Amino acid sequence: MLRVNVLNQSIETSYPLRTLYFYLTEGCNLACRHCWIAPRFQDEKHQYGYLDYQLFEKIITEAKPLGLTGVKLTGGEPLMHPRIDEIVDHIREQELALTVETNGVLCTPELAHKMAACQSASVSVSLDGVDAKTHEWVRGVKGSFEAALQGIRHLVQAGLKPQIIMSIMRINVDQVEPMVRLAEELGCGSVKFNLIQPTERGERIYEADQGLTIEEYIDLGKFVENELSGRTQIKLYYDHPMAFRPLSRLFGAEGDGCSRCGILGVLGVLYDGSYALCGIGTSVPEMIFGRAGEDPLDTVWRENRVLNELREGLPQNLKGVCSDCLMKNICLGSCVAQNYYRTKNILAGFWFCEQAHQLNQFNYSRQKSSVKTDREDSNEVGETEIA
Amino acid sequence: MTSDTNNKPMANPLIVLREEFDDWAILFDPDTGDASAINPVSVFIYKHLDGKHTVPDIVAKLRKECEDVPENAEAEVQEFIQQLLDKGYAGYEKQF
Numbered sequence: 208m209l210r211v212n213v214l215n216q217s218i219e220t221s222y223p224l225r226t227l228y229f230y231l232t233e234g235c236n237l238a239c240r241h242c243w244i245a246p247r248f249q250d251e252k253h254q255y256g257y258l259d260y261q262l263f264e265k266i267i268t269e270a271k272p273l274g275l276t277g278v279k280l281t282g283g284e285p286l287m288h289p290r291i292d293e294i295v296d297h298i299r300e301q302e303l304a305l306t307v308e309t310n311g312v313l314c315t316p317e318l319a320h321k322m323a324a325c326q327s328a329s330v331s332v333s334l335d336g337v338d339a340k341t342h343e344w345v346r347g348v349k350g351s352f353e354a355a356l357q358g359i360r361h362l363v364q365a366g367l368k369p370q371i372i373m374s375i376m377r378i379n380v381d382q383v384e385p386m387v388r389l390a391e392e393l394g395c396g397s398v399k400f401n402l403i404q405p406t407e408r409g410e411r412i413y414e415a416d417q418g419l420t421i422e423e424y425i426d427l428g429k430f431v432e433n434e435l436s437g438r439t440q441i442k443l444y445y446d447h448p449m450a451f452r453p454l455s456r457l458f459g460a461e462g463d464g465c466s467r468c469g470i471l472g473v474l475g476v477l478y479d480g481s482y483a484l485c486g487i488g489t490s491v492p493e494m495i496f497g498r499a500g501e502d503p504l505d506t507v508w509r510e511n512r513v514l515n516e517l518r519e520g521l522p523q524n525l526k527g528v529c530s531d532c533l534m535k536n537i538c539l540g541s542c543v544a545q546n547y548y549r550t551k552n553i554l555a556g557f558w559f560c561e562q563a564h565q566l567n568q569f570n571y572s573r574q575k576s577s578v579k580t581d582r583e584d585s586n587e588v589g590e591t592e593i594a
Numbered sequence: 595m596t597s598d599t600n601n602k603p604m605a606n607p608l609i610v611l612r613e614e615f616d617d618w619a620i621l622f623d624p625d626t627g628d629a630s631a632i633n634p635v636s637v638f639i640y641k642h643l644d645g646k647h648t649v650p651d652i653v654a655k656l657r658k659e660c661e662d663v664p665e666n667a668e669a670e671v672q673e674f675i676q677q678l679l680d681k682g683y684a685g686y687e688k689q690f
Binding site: 536 | 674
């Protein structure tokens with residue numbers, strides 16, 4: 208289709224609170240090596256906190272007048288919440304879109320049907336290997352592979368097309384294509400490949416040389432976007448920054464669309480009722496903005512200093528390589544929580560792009576300031592002057 | 595400004611067209627960083643906005659170079675050029 212696909216969508220000025228991310232539980236039933244939230248491991252002997260159900264309802268009630276249209280349930284592990292059935296029912300009754308990120312282990316047929324009954328239900332299940340040995344090396348719990356597969360089957364039987372999320376590291380990098388085949392076999396709708404974020408346990412992955420190098424991630428991204436995606440009917444998402452994504456995959460007929468990062472319409476709620484930027488609040492106290500039940504959500508949403516700094520600063524005050532990127536108006540710095548974690552500056556450049564830039568691996572054509580050099584050497588970079 | 599079949603639109607020389615490996619391209623204003631993405635057919639059209647070609651000329655070239663050009667191509671090209679005009683990516687040479 209002939210169309211000018213604008214990469215500078217207008218900034219909203221009213222800032223509705225579109226989506227709440229609920230980090231429902233303090234603990235998790237798995238012990239993943241790369242988790243960026245690093246919840247405590249919960250088993251029969253060790254029990255941890257979870258979000259009070261009444262507080263959950265109260266937060267939803269306060270959020271709806273602010274523009275709430277959807278809820279993401281994540282963790283810890285959201286399906287561990289003792290009242291998860293009622294939480295999902297309430298989301299359905301309130302006609303909110305439901306997104307769930309789970310390890311799948313506790314996904315029963317009944318719960319799968321409840322989730323499927325919600326508006327625009329979207330469920331992602333983490334699977335980090337196509338065999339028990341690999342998956343459980345990452346996830347730390349024996350039996351979690353088969354349990355995750357069973358959970359996926361329940362979701363499919365309930366009529367959902369779950370997404371598999373695979374976090375790519377050294378141990379499973381050779382299982383990218385096999386994971387797509389497994390997803391097809393299971394009846395999944397898509398596979399998302401995540402890069403390991405160097406946050407919390409993710410930092411230790413890199414320290415132990417268990418992550419990929421930037422060059423390896425870039426090469427793998429090209430393979431997934433340009434080759435593998437053409438060899439499957441299911442959607443593949445490779446979670447590298449917008450600057451590395453082919454335009455045809457963003458805007459083409461088979462593309463997945465391209466819309467502005469939703470960070471300016473999102474707020475996190477932690478298991479203890481704290482309002483936070485997102486799950487980063489569990490490890491960075493200054494990213495906690497108030498407490499549900501004590502602080503009115505309306506006040507937190509409208510007056511919090513960090514949220515207002517983001518509203519005023521994104522994208523024009525982004526620093527580093529992001530300041531020079533032609534995709535910054537839709538990418539918005541990729542992950543501001545990670546950027547703050549790394550630098551203590553919420554508007555810092557994204558680590559992946561910064562490192563790629565230092566290694567001369569940044570996507571050259573997406574850098575504004577490369578214009579001058581391009582004009583001097585236009586044949587090499589495919590830049591055209593119309594005259 | 596509106597496009598017309600007899601006019602000969604010109605690409606704004608201050609706008610940069612940067613083609614990528616998949617033949618898509620980014621158009622951007624180097625002063626402001628305002629950017630847009632266009633597909634390979636749009637790139638073909640944009641490259642012919644040289645003040646010498648009318649929309650029918652461009653469509654004729656398109657039919658010669660590309661397969662499966664739709665019947666209503668002229669209207670689509672006209673609409674695309676209008677989008678470029680609206681964004682300031684193209685214009686018309688002033689006649690004195």
